[in-house]
Amino acid sequence: MFTGIIQDIGQVASIEAHGQDLRLAVAVSSLRLDAQAIGDSIAVSGVCLTISAFIEQGFVADLSRETLDVTTAGDWRAGQRVNLEPALRLGDALGGHLVSGHVDGVAELLERTPDERSERLRFRAPRALARYIARKGSVTLDGVSLTVNDVAGDCFGVNLIPHTLLHTTFGTTAIGAGVNLEVDQMARYAERLLGDEAADAAPRRGASLKSI
Numbered sequence: 001m002f003t004g005i006i007q008d009i010g011q012v013a014s015i016e017a018h019g020q021d022l023r024l025a026v027a028v029s030s031l032r033l034d035a036q037a038i039g040d041s042i043a044v045s046g047v048c049l050t051i052s053a054f055i056e057q058g059f060v061a062d063l064s065r066e067t068l069d070v071t072t073a074g075d076w077r078a079g080q081r082v083n084l085e086p087a088l089r090l091g092d093a094l095g096g097h098l099v100s101g102h103v104d105g106v107a108e109l110l111e112r113t114p115d116e117r118s119e120r121l122r123f124r125a126p127r128a129l130a131r132y133i134a135r136k137g138s139v140t141l142d143g144v145s146l147t148v149n150d151v152a153g154d155c156f157g158v159n160l161i162p163h164t165l166l167h168t169t170f171g172t173t174a175i176g177a178g179v180n181l182e183v184d185q186m187a188r189y190a191e192r193l194l195g196d197e198a199a200d201a202a203p204r205r206g207a208s209l210k211s212i
Contacts, residue, residue: 001088002043004096004138004145006168007031008084010044012076013058020065024049024076027058031084041087041101045169046143046180047071048087048101071103072142072178081169083143096145097138099182105129107141107181109173110155119165120149121173122157125181130154132183132191140182144168 008031016023026044033054036042040051042059049061068074076082088094107123114120123141125133133139133156137148146158165171173179 002048002085002099002101002143003088003092003094004085004099004140004143006083006085006144009167009169010058010082010084012078012080012082013055014078015076018062020068022063022068022073023052023060024063024073025055025058025060026082026084027055028084031086033057033059036086043083043085043087043099043101043143045072045082046099046101046140046182047073047103067103070105071180072106075178081172083168085143097140098185099140099143099145100185101143102182103180104132104183105181106178109175109177109179111175115159117162119160120157121160121170122155123179123181124155127154129181129183130156132187134184134187137187138184140180142169142173142179144170 008029010026010028010031013025013027036051038051038053041048042051044061047067049063051059052062053060063073105126107125110122110124112119112121130153133148133151135148135151139146139148144164149157149159160170
């Protein structure tokens with residue numbers, strides 16, 4: 001589990017193909033790895049990965065076909081900057097919102113608009129995921145916990161303060177780029193609960209209205 005508060009900007013050191021899977025090596029900048037162990041989870045631009053080995057000033061993780069299919073990881077190249085956050089530990093502060101690192105899909109950056117020292121960014125979400133995004137709700141983009149400012153159809157906007165622009169990869173994200181999108185878990189649970197209630201309230205197949 002993560003919070004969406006980025007602790008370091010790393011860089012893809014190398015990518016190796018292993019069948020249809022990939023092995024990824026990531027170099028860290030300021031993130032301390034002495035508290036991490038093989039088998040620990042780490043979010044790389046919002047994708048929860050398992051540390052399988054360590055390199056000098058970095059770590060190695062494997063990417064499955066499923067991960068490559070639903071995230072931007074298949075497009076990553078050596079030298080690319082990535083947002084890093086280690087998994088929460090007991091007693092850690094919950095600064096953003098609860099993030100699983102299980103990416104739901106890829107959103108597209110449509111525009112960037114300066115707003116004083118901040119920037120407003122507008123994204124298009126996959127239509128099937130747009131229903132889970134609500135104004136003033138939470139969303140995770142490339143591992144960053146953000147508050148949704150506005151929603152219109154399958155598009156939504158967020159505001160990035162100078163600190164976020166400086167300490168995440170969003171300072172240089174280009175128009176048209178894809179970003180890893182994880183919707184708020186509470187929205188999914190609410191849908192499931194409401195769906196079950198609707199199913200319980202619906203007439204049983206073959207029952208008459210008179211008998212209900």
